[in-house]
Amino acid sequence: MGIQAGIVGASGFAGIELTRRLIEHPSFDLAVITSDADAGKPLAEVYPCFTGMSDLVFAQRDTPELQQCDVVFLAVPHTVALGIVPGLLAAGISVFDLSADYRLKNPTTYEHWYGVRHTSPELLPEAAFGLPELCPDEIERATQKHVAGDPVLVACAGCYPTASSLAAYPAVHADITTGMVNIQAVSGVTGAGRKATARTHYCAATENIEAYGASGHRHTPEIEQILGLPGQVVFVPHLAPLERGLLSTVTMQLKGHAAALYDVEKLQNLYEDFYHNSAFVSVLPAGEMPRTSSVVGTNRAHVGVAYQERRRTLIASCAIDNLGKGAADQAVQCANLVFGLPETEGLNTVAVPL
């Protein structure tokens, strides 16, 4: 029998992607899925793609079955996880939280951007930040804890922070950039959630691109935390007519000495070296820029590098699936690592081509 797993909030977009992944996962047994809105309904009724593939039924969030799980994935809205995590940990259950509630190490920053008091700041120091490629120590710490028999809390990175940081980090880490990290990103409509709103109406979203949150988006401090550059990130997200997919394009100026040392080939090498051992992040060949469609439905990230030499400006672009590497799949990757499974188990699929 495999590791017993549950998903809270399984009928949302990230939750249902988790459901798909865990149903097909060799080591996790998906035993419980909950949904406040769809409790009592069969999974296949709410999402017909599961017809003939699963007999799971959505349960209430307070179902006692959740207590039988070894691990619970939370795919609930921000601020809701605050009310769930402490109880699960107290019951000895490991938690992989897709919400933002335990990502920011500084509770004051959280409270500023999310507008609520953080009710369990004591968990923040031990929560592991889940972005294995850039924060391996965090996952390693959680893994040790799991080995020691303790439940772990992993706060998986957000979608925009994941793509933006994967694009910017190798250069920032090499300390060759100066000034603001300018990030513009574009997300598909799943990023706006499953709720039917004026904004997610097909006729509002199709044939339209627009910026939002331009005066300050709450993923900014998360990116700054990952990059270790407080106050140095300008981040502007956009909504585009895609179902899934997220592209983040970062422009950064090189420091004077770095501009003397680096050309486009050396920058390409810098990125290739950095991700050389990564199972999921690929640096595309020189001159290629990533396409979101190449990674949709997967945990993969594609990174492309360009350099405008006369302007000493490095451009790095990263494509992910906002629900894959940006949410559900990254959580599974973290869980694989913490539970001592192969990092790619259940995730080693190719995007549906085209």
Add this chain to the structure above:
Amino acid sequence: MGIQAGIVGASGFAGIELTRRLIEHPSFDLAVITSDADAGKPLAEVYPCFTGMSDLVFAQRDTPELQQCDVVFLAVPHTVALGIVPGLLAAGISVFDLSADYRLKNPTTYEHWYGVRHTSPELLPEAAFGLPELCPDEIERATQKHVAGDPVLVACAGCYPTASSLAAYPAVHADITTGMVNIQAVSGVTGAGRKATARTHYCAATENIEAYGASGHRHTPEIEQILGLPGQVVFVPHLAPLERGLLSTVTMQLKGHAAALYDVEKLQNLYEDFYHNSAFVSVLPAGEMPRTSSVVGTNRAHVGVAYQERRRTLIASCAIDNLGKGAADQAVQCANLVFGLPETEGLNTVAVPL
């Protein structure tokens, strides 16, 4: 070591879907992929979604490696397979042909609709028609041949014939309908092929629906052959702004005595009973109609049934992925069966939800 497999025409839309499926297949080893247009290029260069997932390189169609294969899948245009199949069979290699060249039992019909002479009509009697749910005897015959050590030729059903026949067959088989089988179907743009044309230009295809081939489409005789109703099918296909997906909606009038015996519930039962043991075809609950998005990327078919009692008219609608159950996945399903593997091996995936 697994069964050595090759794909001729692997860089087209059906070919690349076959490539994805066979790379992940537990029993087939994809050893050779050919492409006239992309020979010499790495798979991951032409389709970046394979970056980091496969080192295959497209070969020329006449590569000797093909001769080392146990089985070759043909994803070439209609009429091209005529020049390839006899040689492969003569070399003792089994062939699963996705083209139309060996589907029609009557070579005259083929020549009428495809506008070329059939150069190997002697193979038609032994070619198995590949639509396992409706023509199980054909696959059974091929399987016996394979067991006997002979190479087999399976002519996999076309995309429109698959969906249309899955919708119509249970009623036709029960002999409860009369008059024309009226079929209107809608396909995504992958159905028009990978070639860049005025018609497949994004700006021509998006925000547009249109009928085509309305004066007679060559999939009509194939549907009539499956249903056993020569001259009784009216078929009108449409092109819609989808990447993948095919929906076929069939209307048929009930015979007088059948109208007296059947109501919507009995018709629902008829369909449910017919597909009861099918691994891939699901009849949706009464009142539900299939959505193409529920089956995209898979070998699954969803069928819905409705009845307009006052007009004695049965409506059956079937959704498939034109590249999945309508092409590549169905070929893998046929190969699984012929080679004695579990029917669902390598195909048992859920559509990416939403």
Add this chain to the structure above:
Amino acid sequence: MGIQAGIVGASGFAGIELTRRLIEHPSFDLAVITSDADAGKPLAEVYPCFTGMSDLVFAQRDTPELQQCDVVFLAVPHTVALGIVPGLLAAGISVFDLSADYRLKNPTTYEHWYGVRHTSPELLPEAAFGLPELCPDEIERATQKHVAGDPVLVACAGCYPTASSLAAYPAVHADITTGMVNIQAVSGVTGAGRKATARTHYCAATENIEAYGASGHRHTPEIEQILGLPGQVVFVPHLAPLERGLLSTVTMQLKGHAAALYDVEKLQNLYEDFYHNSAFVSVLPAGEMPRTSSVVGTNRAHVGVAYQERRRTLIASCAIDNLGKGAADQAVQCANLVFGLPETEGLNTVAVPL
């Protein structure tokens, strides 16, 4: 000063298209727009495309300004018009109603399909059915009434009935068809209305086609009324990933004597002759089928004709904009005619190409 016009329900999809048309109309002065949901908000706030183009503000539905109008267009949901029309007529105001409430001549049929009692059946005989190309006498009668100084009620045809009837009528009128008129139609998402629902969510509607209302859609009796063929229409609508646009494809069998007399060229001539004097309906050249994108944003209808001779089956396909010829523009066309203006006034625009 022009003819004072008002729109009730102006913030819905048909209402806002009416707003656009009437703002640019040379003879109608759009004086009042009402919206229950958006009352008090500037038009340009709710629909930013009007920024800098109009200072209109949405009023409450019971605004006294409506009483100052010469003509009121109703773009309200079915059954709501019942509560508005009698009062407007009593106040001497002509009404062009886009809802279904006064379309069906038989109130029992209305009550069966719309599930409410008809509260002003006495208006049905005098209501003019608004589909000028097929029911010119109805508009003529209304025009006479207007000339006589009386307020008129025009019940504009629905979107599916308009396209389906334009496709079928010339053949039905020539009495050359027999058996069921088989209609399958596809509408863009605006057809489902502005309300944000699970079904109109971008992620549900994109990359998906599905049938709905297959067991009987309430536009069926309206089509039968126009064609004069009670109980002879099988109609199955579909939802497709378009913003706007509606395509209806009709298949009809020719009577024996007609099959002897007609070939595809004669059928083409029949259709061309029928629409020869039409300002808005074009029969495409032989062999061409209509594209919805060619008529989006306009009052135009494109009709294509094909013939499957061996099956004695005529195929006619009609493309309209469901919000244009299928709703707002057709109402303006009717109003132009009734008020003695040129039929094409304010409507003589070309679709945005591509």
Add this chain to the structure above:
Amino acid sequence: MGIQAGIVGASGFAGIELTRRLIEHPSFDLAVITSDADAGKPLAEVYPCFTGMSDLVFAQRDTPELQQCDVVFLAVPHTVALGIVPGLLAAGISVFDLSADYRLKNPTTYEHWYGVRHTSPELLPEAAFGLPELCPDEIERATQKHVAGDPVLVACAGCYPTASSLAAYPAVHADITTGMVNIQAVSGVTGAGRKATARTHYCAATENIEAYGASGHRHTPEIEQILGLPGQVVFVPHLAPLERGLLSTVTMQLKGHAAALYDVEKLQNLYEDFYHNSAFVSVLPAGEMPRTSSVVGTNRAHVGVAYQERRRTLIASCAIDNLGKGAADQAVQCANLVFGLPETEGLNTVAVPL
């Protein structure tokens, strides 16, 4: 009789939009349309949306009818206009050129970015740059020339430069920014032209976003010329699954003294004041960001302003239709001004809502 107008390259995407605009224009008589690819074909055959609306037929580019025109619009690829403009001017015909051939004042810059020798650099000083809101003196100069009876050459601004400069200019003009002007922009697929390529295939373009030209795009020097900031612009364009529409989002850091003087409200005022008298550019209310769908099919530009105070960063976003304000409509606007017509004549339409 109106001003006789011709379009060279009328069957491309910008050319066909020009065709639509000029057919409906009150003062210009569209007498000639040429197309190398479609010469001899009726306009309505190539673009069925003109069925019943125009009897124009595409002519060869060297048709003598062109010599009868008062004005010719060039919608030909870059470098092709070089071979056409001098002859037209010599024949006394005014030219509005949508290509890039006469936009850059410095022929060396042109030759660097477009890879061909400039064959008529002597025309560059007198060519007027066509972006009336930001370069009114250029249009004024051309107007004086026209009044004097001389033919004029207007080099209309490119799509990316138009949107990017409209977003950046008010702040740059006020001299409150420092450092690089960071521009990321997104264009619909019409921006890639009508030619069917692997990149414009529906299945490549849909459900995908990607950057391109990231190592340096040739619109960069044009933007720098407009802003008067050589070497100060970093510009990264993207391709998104839209038919039409272009969004450019600019981030710029405020100078120290400016940061002390300006808050978001003052920046909003700065932009509103700048565009106060503009017929086509609207600054959206504070807090609103522009949507491309609000301007599609029109000459309008919507600009939104935001400020990230802690990072001293101004964000300005501008939405246009790449074929409207970014190409055809802007050319008509320029022609209106030069010919002494009302600036908005033939352009005063509202986007099709939604």
